[in-house]
Amino acid sequence: MKKLLIVIGFIVILLLPAVTLSCAASNVAASLGEEFTLKVGQTANVIDEDLTINFEAVTSDSRCPTGAQCIWEGEATCNMVITYQGAETEVVFTQPGSSTGQVTFQQYTFSFQLKPYPQVDQQIDDCDYYLDLTVSK
Secondary structure: OHHHHHHHHHHHHHHHHHHHHOOOOOOEEEOOOOOEEEEOOOEEEEOOOOEEEEEEEEEEEOOOOEOOOOOOOOEEEEEEEEEEOOEEEEEEEEEEOOOOEEEEEOOEEEEEEEEOOOEOOOOOOHHHOEEEEEEEO
């Protein structure tokens, strides 16, 4: 019985990274000029545009947590993959502090805010992150 529990524990440890890499499975349909939410692992297809946006990961989050006093407001960076007219491009979205971030790619402007915002003494799980995002021309 003890050997069986060890084997099961080992299998769970091996599968855990695969589970955390794909936080969200379903795609999102988005319209130009309308805000939508994109979770880590999700892809948004922009209606009537040859454009998709995939939210791959939050690579850093040094934003000053609510309840803390900081010298610098910090920033958060997200790895995105934008596919435009069949060509994939890796793009880094950087949000300064609590401000709305903005990135221009081709003729599109991406306005975004990474949520949740950090709080003192609370850890944010990778799969809990999401972007409120608006794509415009």
